[in-house]
Amino acid sequence: MNKHSRSPLIQTLAGLVMLLAGSATAFAGPSIKADGMGLSKSSVFSVPEPAVSHYPTTQPGESKLLPRAYQGAPPQVPHSVSEFEPITTQMNMCAACHGQPALWGQKLEKGMPTPIPPSHYTDLRNAPGKVTENLIGARYNCNQCHVPQTDAPALVKNSFGRK
Ligand code: HEC
Numbered sequence: 001m002n003k004h005s006r007s008p009l010i011q012t013l014a015g016l017v018m019l020l021a022g023s024a025t026a027f028a029g030p031s032i033k034a035d036g037m038g039l040s041k042s043s044v045f046s047v048p049e050p051a052v053s054h055y056p057t058t059q060p061g062e063s064k065l066l067p068r069a070y071q072g073a074p075p076q077v078p079h080s081v082s083e084f085e086p087i088t089t090q091m092n093m094c095a096a097c098h099g100q101p102a103l104w105g106q107k108l109e110k111g112m113p114t115p116i117p118p119s120h121y122t123d124l125r126n127a128p129g130k131v132t133e134n135l136i137g138a139r140y141n142c143n144q145c146h147v148p149q150t151d152a153p154a155l156v157k158n159s160f161g162r163k
């Protein structure tokens with residue numbers, strides 16, 4: 001090896017050494033306190049008991065509809081769902097109550113279930129625009145999209161939904 005081919009290697013090594021020295025100084029910055037690392041107000045070393053939050057216990061027919069989060073959002077479930085789950089291939093209590101195409105366009109009295117809308121009877125992928133008699137498979141598992149709400153407060157304050 002001659003002098004000329006070695007010098008770039010030495011230069012690179014020297015650069016690396018300087019880089020490492022630089023990052024060592026960066027690591028020696030001010031330390032973060034154990035209770036200032038995350039959203040939790042407690043130390044990262046403590047194991048806090050999470051507060052218990054509650055799902056609605058009102059039965060269908062007795063609940064107040066919840067506001068829609070935005071246009072086109074799946075409405076949230078305002079009533080208890082504990083007796084209607086799990087949804088299986090044999091049994092879908094949600095569809096049993098809500099699957100009422102005869103109610104489309106009708107004025108609903110208090111206590112009547114909102115009918116599953118025509119969009120859920122439309123195969124959007126293969127035949128968009130054609131409302132069929134049967135619920136489309138992609139809409140069978142209701143709580144994939146429709147969920148009840150607990151009374152848990154937001155972890156981080158936000159202004160979503162407010163003007
Ligand atoms: C016994 C009948 C019944 C069953 C079973 C039932 N619901 Fe309901 N649901 C209702 C009624 C009635 C309402 C209207 C609110 C009320 O009166 O409590 C409602 C309201 C809703 C709403 C709100 C609709 C809107 O316009 O905002 C959603 C979403 C919903 N239910 C989803 C479900 C899902 C998902 C399941 C299954 C886990 C289910 N429901 C099971 C009767 C039922």
Ligand code: HEC
Nearest residue numbers: 072073074094095098114115116117119139140141142145
């Ligand atoms: C893939 C997501 C998805 C699934 C699964 C689904 N929905 Fe929906 N649902 C929506 C969306 C989005 C809307 C609002 C837009 C619309 O009406 O299509 C909606 C609207 C509704 C409404 C309100 C209709 C109205 O007139 O305001 C009811 C009731 C409902 N769904 C019931 C059900 C039930 C019961 C099931 C299960 C059998 C179900 N949905 C499955 C996404 C879904």
